[in-house]
Amino acid sequence: MKQPQFWINPNTRLRFPQFCLEWQSCDKSDLLAFCKMDHPRRRTYMAGTTCVHLIHSEDYSRLFVLYHESQKFENLRLQKWLRENIRDTIMARASISLPKRLHELENRHQLYAQSVTVKKLRIGVLGQCTFDNHIRLSPLIVIFPPALMDETILHEMAHIKHHHHRKSFWNYLSILLGSDAREKKILYDLAISKYWELYTFLMK
Ligand SMILES: [Zn+2]
Numbered sequence: 001m002k003q004p005q006f007w008i009n010p011n012t013r014l015r016f017p018q019f020c021l022e023w024q025s026c027d028k029s030d031l032l033a034f035c036k037m038d039h040p041r042r043r044t045y046m047a048g049t050t051c052v053h054l055i056h057s058e059d060y061s062r063l064f065v066l067y068h069e070s071q072k073f074e075n076l077r078l079q080k081w082l083r084e085n086i087r088d089t090i091m092a093r094a095s096i097s098l099p100k101r102l103h104e105l106e107n108r109h110q111l112y113a114q115s116v117t118v119k120k121l122r123i124g125v126l127g128q129c130t131f132d133n134h135i136r137l138s139p140l141i142v143i144f145p146p147a148l149m150d151e152t153i154l155h156e157m158a159h160i161k162h163h164h165h166r167k168s169f170w171n172y173l174s175i176l177l178g179s180d181a182r183e184k185k186i187l188y189d190l191a192i193s194k195y196w197e198l199y200t201f202l203m204k
Contacts, residue, residue, distance in 0.1 A: 005201045008082045009073035010065075014202075016143040019093050020062045021086065025069045034066070045081050047071065052078070054085050060093035087203055094118050094139035102135065102153050109176055111157055123200070126152050129159035140203050144192070151177065151188055 006012070014021040031051050035044055043054040053066040063086060073079070095118045106112045113135040121128060121138045128136040141152045154176045162169035173181035192199075 004076070004079050004083070006198065007073065008079055008086070010067070014086070014143075017146055018061060018097055018142045018149075019090055022062055022064045024064055024066050026066050028068050031066060031068055043085055045078060047075070047078065052082075054082075056089050056092075059096060060089050061097075063089045083202065090143060090202065091118075091139045094137075094142035098137050098139070098142055098149075098153070101149065102137070102157075105150065105153055105157060109154075109157065111160055111176075113157065113160060120203075127156040129156045129163070131163055133160050140199055143199065143202075148188060148191060151184065 010023040010025070012021065012023075028050055031053065034042070034053055035046075035051060039055065041056050041058070045052045045054075050068045050071060052071060053064075055064045055066070056062065057064075065082075073082075098118050099116045102113070102116050113129070114133045116135045116137065118137050118139050121136060126138045126141055130136075135153075135156045137153065137156070141149050144152070155173060158169060158173040158176055161172055170181045177184055
């Protein structure tokens with residue numbers, strides 16, 4: 001196994017409007033006692049004489065990491081376990097909140113897709129609109145800043161009227177966004193590129 005691109009440890013700050021990772025250091029005895037309790041939203045990683053627990057909130061908007069302060073995080077198996085669980089929680093969060101947001105925007109603009117699916121798309125693809133107006137959204141966009149999340153969704157919704165990227169598409173998207181869509185696209189790409197490595201690392 002090769003070194004991860006980012007190490008996940010209590011200094012890792014993943015605080016997005018739609019999803020937060022919360023670190024809580026606990027006593028060893030509490031951590032071990034918790035192992036014996038039944039909890040439907042708990043995942044546990046056993047590490048020698050201690051353990052790390054993950055618990056997500058019911059709506060998947062928060063993921064708590066319970067750990068002992070002596071816990072060593074420089075372990076590739078533990079890293080993989082953490083990353084995969086963070087990814088799965090973000091996916092679950094996306095499946096709830098992206099369709100909800102799309103429906104709000106549909107009502108606001110009186111523009112309706114046939115259906116919406118949240119699924120992993122090809123690298124670099126954040127959304128798709130098929131010729132019969134089925135919209136697919138990448139779960140990744142749920143951790144974007146809200147304005148960028150909306151822009152991605154509105155971009156796909158604009159394809160309901162224009163199935164191409166010609167001038168009429170950009171004019172129509174500008175109406176939906178309330179400002180010049182081409183100018184916004186430049187700022188959008190810039191904003192995303194800053195976090196792109198982290199986003200793709202988390203979601204790979
Ligand atoms: Zn497009």
